[in-house]
Amino acid sequence: MMRLHRYRLHGRRTSHFTRVVLIVAHELDVSIDLVHVDDLFSLDPDHYGGHPALKVPCLHVGETMHVGAQNIARVLRRSSAHGSRVLFAEAIDDDLVRNAEELVWTAMGLEVHVVLGRMASRAEDDPLLRKSRVALTNVLAWLEPRLASILERLPPRHTSLLEIALFCLIEHVSLRATVSIEDRPRLRAFATTFGERASARATDPR
Secondary structure (H helix, E strand, O other), X not given: OOOOOEEEEEXXXXXXXXXXXXXXXXXXXXXXXXXXOOOOOOOOHHHHOOOOOOOOOEEEEOOEEEEOHHHHHHHXXXXXXXXXXXXXXXXXXXXXXXXXXXXXXXXXXXXXXXXXXXXXXXOOOOHHXXXXXXXXXXXXXXXXXXXXXXXXXOOOOOXXXXXXXXXXXXXXXXXXXXXXXOOOHHHHHHHHHHOOOHHHHHOOOO
């Protein structure tokens, strides 16, 4: 299928935040060139595409820069003739769903902290890393029994940013083994089902 636009995205295929953007782009039929960010400990914003917070992802559309997965996803929605294919939080007026989306994004950030801590060879009993792992575990424990209700409360849709982010989180937790998800059968089943989508298969980081 012919793509509509070609944008330049600084990120990493192994980053769940980057993968959210890549999945959204695939679902919306927007073409993106991925520029690999090599060193996640670099202190030079240019190595992150100019992102001042030294993070990924960062999107360039011509001379314009857009930072952050959610922000970039909205840029892609505006640029696509198929923007309605992905449901965004502002279209959802439900407290449970909005809490779930906030917690998913929070959990993604917590996991980045754990992964970077490991890469920096910080001790497993480091207090901040331990707190991040406990908080991440708590979020997954909160989501597990509520998942069916969360999905049921979403309006009719092709897919949603919440589902995309949740899938990327679960996949990343599984691949990185940051915390155990063996006792989260609902979340694992959701990820297996979502993983059958063409956009998920096309962005598999393995």
